[in-house]
Amino acid sequence: MITITDLHKRFRKTEAVAGLSLQVPEGQVTAFLGPNGAGKSTTIKCLLNLHRPDSGSVSILGTDSRKLGPAQFTQIGYVSENMELPLWMTVKQFLDYCRPLYPNWDAEFEKQLLTQFDLPLTTKLKDLSRGMRMKAALLSSLAYRPKLVVLDEPFSGLDPLVRDEFIRGLLELTEQEGWTVFVSSHDIEEVQRLADRVAIINRGQLALDETSDSLQSRFRAVEVVLPDQARAPVNLPTDWLHAEQAGRTLRFTASRYTNDGSFVAALQTALPNATHPEIRPMSLREIFVALARAYRLEGK
Amino acid sequence: MLPFSIQLQDGSPVSDQILLAVRKALLTGQMKAGDTFPSVRALSQELKISPTTAHKVVLQLKDAGWLNSRPGIGMVVTVPDQPHLAERLAQITPECRALLKEAADLNLTLNQVIAHLKSL
Numbered sequence: 374m375i376t377i378t379d380l381h382k383r384f385r386k387t388e389a390v391a392g393l394s395l396q397v398p399e400g401q402v403t404a405f406l407g408p409n410g411a412g413k414s415t416t417i418k419c420l421l422n423l424h425r426p427d428s429g430s431v432s433i434l435g436t437d438s439r440k441l442g443p444a445q446f447t448q449i450g451y452v453s454e455n456m457e458l459p460l461w462m463t464v465k466q467f468l469d470y471c472r473p474l475y476p477n478w479d480a481e482f483e484k485q486l487l488t489q490f491d492l493p494l495t496t497k498l499k500d501l502s503r504g505m506r507m508k509a510a511l512l513s514s515l516a517y518r519p520k521l522v523v524l525d526e527p528f529s530g531l532d533p534l535v536r537d538e539f540i541r542g543l544l545e546l547t548e549q550e551g552w553t554v555f556v557s558s559h560d561i562e563e564v565q566r567l568a569d570r571v572a573i574i575n576r577g578q579l580a581l582d583e584t585s586d587s588l589q590s591r592f593r594a595v596e597v598v599l600p601d602q603a604r605a606p607v608n609l610p611t612d613w614l615h616a617e618q619a620g621r622t623l624r625f626t627a628s629r630y631t632n633d634g635s636f637v638a639a640l641q642t643a644l645p646n647a648t649h650p651e652i653r654p655m656s657l658r659e660i661f662v663a664l665a666r667a668y669r670l671e672g673k
Numbered sequence: 674m675l676p677f678s679i680q681l682q683d684g685s686p687v688s689d690q691i692l693l694a695v696r697k698a699l700l701t702g703q704m705k706a707g708d709t710f711p712s713v714r715a716l717s718q719e720l721k722i723s724p725t726t727a728h729k730v731v732l733q734l735k736d737a738g739w740l741n742s743r744p745g746i747g748m749v750v751t752v753p754d755q756p757h758l759a760e761r762l763a764q765i766t767p768e769c770r771a772l773l774k775e776a777a778d779l780n781l782t783l784n785q786v787i788a789h790l791k792s793l
Contacts, residue, residue, distance in 0.1 A: 400725070401723075401725060402723045402724075402725070537721070540718075540721050541718045541721075544714060544717050544718045544721075544724065545714070545718075547713065547714050547717055547724035548713075548714055552724070566681065566687055566720070566721055566722045566723070566726075567721060567722065567723050568723060569723045569725045569726070585723075586686075589686060653684060654684055654685055654686070655683075655684070656683035656684055658683065659683070
């Protein structure tokens with residue numbers, strides 16, 4: 374659906390995107406995560422031809438992003454936290470303005486979303502709350518049933534109720550063949566259950582690209598009890614992250630766990646005196662935090 | 674609204690949690706054979722989960738014989754043919770033995786264990 378190859382984009386002295394390559398497959402929700410300033414928005418703007426890449430290329434719906442035209446834009450829905458909307462228009466005027474731009478606009482679906490989002494037709498966009506305005510933007514991007522929905526930090530600053538409505542609205546499209554979502558966020562919490570795939574960008578480069586299932590099957594939080602006065606050895610396996618000891622308890626994150634017994638064997642070898650091992654699966658949020666810590670350590 | 678009770682929690686996979694909740698609802702009679710089951714879209718919207726996960730759950734329930742697709746209605750709850758009681762009990766015998774041993778180690782009586790099981 375989207376193929377990014379060795380993308381570079383520099384603003385004066387800052388290299389916002391530094392050789393990013395990423396594939397976004399069709400029919401899945403891909404979460405594009407990274408700390409603020411990692412290059413998420415710049416990448417998304419390059420996708421949609423809102424920025425011109427310095428080098429590298431982006432193909433979206435099979436077309437080079439620099440050649441995107443009406444035929445592609447009627448298949449792409451885009452909502453960004455700081456997108457420019459015609460604030461002087463009322464909700465009704467705004468929808469009247471958008472409708473003719475899309476031959477595939479579904480008027481029935483528009484009505485349904487209007488009721489669902491509880492949007493006041495006669496209020497000007499500038500007088501709407503931030504949440505309401507985001508819902509209006511989402512409505513105008515979903516009503517033509519796009520194949521690809523690109524969301525740039527859609528949830529930041531939304532209260533939980535509006536966020537809930539926003540996600541429900543987005544999921545209205547799920548019955549569509551090959552429906553694909555690419556959503557950026559600095560906060561995994563917002564997307565952890567929605568994401569089939571997680572791509573993490575750090576300092577303008579891809580740090581990780583993996584399915585949620587695979588991440589959740591290879592990461593484990595591990596705790597063992599060491600004998601009195603024992604210190605954990607310094608050179609533990611390198612795929613054991615953030616080992617910390619408090620009293621007799623040693624805690625770490627295993628990043629290459631498999632349940633074929635090889636992890637238990639490695640535990641035996643590295644810590645022969647350890648007892649009471651507790652190995653528990655981790656949520657995507659916990660995994661993200663562990664990874665973010667690891668990247669920060671690498672950067673130092 | 675979903676016809677079964679569920680509070681998603683961090684830690685275990687979402688699909689496992691849903692399967693467990695559905696099974697529990699069938700055991701307690703909260704859901705019965707013949708009830709309509711939520712669509713993939715309803716599941717994903719209610720739980721804010723990926724449609725792919727919701728779809729996977731429905732397929733798993735179907736494979737396990739808990740759901741049947743009826744044209745025009747959608748998914749309907751069915752109760753699979755049960756193997757003989759003795760066979761089903763045999764399946765959980767090892768866990769029961771381990772539980773009884775653990776209970777004995779902790780000095781718990783059988784009645785206390787039964788009361789606790791019921792409270793779960």
